[in-house]
Amino acid sequence: MGMAVDGLISGLDTTSLINSLMQAEAIPQTLLKSKVTDSTTYITAMQALNTKVAALADLATKTSKPAGVDLHTATSSSAGVTATAGPGATDGNLDFTVDRLAQAQVTVTGPLTQWPDQPPVLTFVAADGTMKQITAASSSIADVAAAINTAGVGVSATRVSAGLDPSTGQPLYRLQLSSTKTGAAGAFTMYRGTPADVTAGTAANLLSDPGAAQVRAAQDAQVTLWAGTGAAQTVTSSTNTFSDVLPGVSMTVTAASATPVTLTVARNDSAISDVANSLVSSLNDIFTFINQKNAVATGTDSAGGTTVTGGAFTGDSTARDVTSKLASAVSTPINGISPSTYGISMTSTGEITFDKDKFAAAIAADPDAAKAALQTVAGRVADASNVLSDKFSGIITSKINGEQSMVKGLNDQILEWDSRLADRRTTLEHTYSNLEVQLQQLQSQSSWLTGQLSGLSSGSA
Structure with a gap:
């Protein structure tokens, strides 16, 4: 300051x-x-x-x-087929039929008040033959579903109400088992028993239980190129998107069609x-x-x-x-x-x-x-x-x-x-x-001198 x-x-x-x-x-x-x-x-x-x-x-x-x-642009003659063209695409057109769409497997158990095995031991067999055992915490349907959902077997389980047991009045449930991916590679089989039981042929297939059913089979999407000719050729995809039919072109099918679809690629x-x-x-x-x-x-x-x-x-x-x-x-x-x-x-x-x-x-x-x-x-x-x-x-x-x-x-x-x-x-x-x-000192000295001079003047007088 x-x-x-x-x-x-x-x-x-x-x-x-x-x-x-x-x-x-x-x-x-x-x-x-x-x-x-x-x-x-x-x-x-x-x-x-x-x-x-x-x-x-x-x-x-x-x-x-x-x-x-x-x-390039890719256009389709059918609303059930959409396509996009990227790098590598070339001008041309292609006719094909859409035979079927890809779908995931869905299987349901029969009505159950609780899982019949104590403890519940299950084995899932994937499409490639891989086996994985799951053991639930208890025989409750909810615990079995939870065990499946956390096992990482590519299958999700949902507990669905199935009414009441007519003899006991207890709640009944079904387990809906769905593959987490579409296509034939997502197919699975579930057995009651260990992998050793499955190998020995003594494990019960889930579908053999009363009331169990396969609601939907796993399948790949399929199109047929040049259908009805001697050059007919089928192409499959685990999803509804095909990226290897034409170079640089990806097409997605949303509806089956026996009528030929024309896909046109242009600059x-x-x-x-x-x-x-x-x-x-x-x-x-x-x-x-x-x-x-x-x-x-x-x-x-x-x-x-x-x-x-x-x-x-x-x-x-x-x-x-x-x-x-x-x-x-x-x-x-x-x-x-x-x-x-x-x-x-x-x-x-x-x-x-x-x-x-x-x-x-x-x-x-x-x-x-x-x-x-x-x-x-x-x-x-x-x-x-x-x-x-x-x-x-x-x-x-x-x-x-x-x-x-x-x-x-x-x-x-x-x-x-x-x-x-x-x-x-x-x-x-x-x-x-x-x-x-x-200045203050000089002023003081000046005042003193003035006083002294005034005194001298008074004395002289």
């Missing part, structure tokens, strides 16, 4: 005087703070630019790969065009951002004069480098052919435009050439973007790191100035305080 040294003797407003002197002393620190503010604004803008360029690098990298432009020119448009839009977003940060603002100061304030990127070489590298990547000819042939052009103002109609005409005329051109442009944009935004060695990244290091150094200097200015204020306060003391 500063000393209150306003001049009681001198009459000077020493507080204001010291504050004025300190403002002059603090000019170097004020300049440092202004530099930190400007640099922080620049870093924030450069980080936003880096994020945009990194996103462009990801998009361009995906577009440059075959899967990025190898886009999706609209989707490929959208990919190209997204690439151009991402580039323009970056150019627009740089232009905004390059803009110079004018205003009026307190004296009525005109002020000119540069943007965060005004005169910045890194921002110019970003624009130059990306513009070159997208506008350089492809094997001597301008990208404008495929609808990608650069205007005189530096904006990238995409002509969907021109691209559609190019891909219709030569699909492979149009897709290859788009991949080439995307690959060059990806390379340029990675050079700029790589998180370790990118040009933008390095610039940000350098600015952050400089700001740290400036902040250290500002802290040093805080200490220096505090010492200077203390010195000034002591100086003016001592001045007041000296």
